[in-house]
Amino acid sequence: MSDLILTPNIDGADDFYADLLATHEGLETADSNALNARLVLILANHIGDRDVLCQALRAARLEKEE
Numbered sequence: 007m008s009d010l011i012l013t014p015n016i017d018g019a020d021d022f023y024a025d026l027l028a029t030h031e032g033l034e035t036a037d038s039n040a041l042n043a044r045l046v047l048i049l050a051n052h053i054g055d056r057d058v059l060c061q062a063l064r065a066a067r068l069e070k071e072e
Contacts, residue, residue: 008055008058009061
């Protein structure tokens, strides 16, 4: 089982964030939400490790609850 990486791990993280924002630019809320859902599923498929994905779900849920 792999562990979820929660520390910064993206080369050019600020540039990626700018790309993410640009991808959403001009979209209505529903379209932006749909884009996010598709992105999550694409990345989940790429990761492919159910244990890591479940760790990510828990981490995301805890961030919201804190």
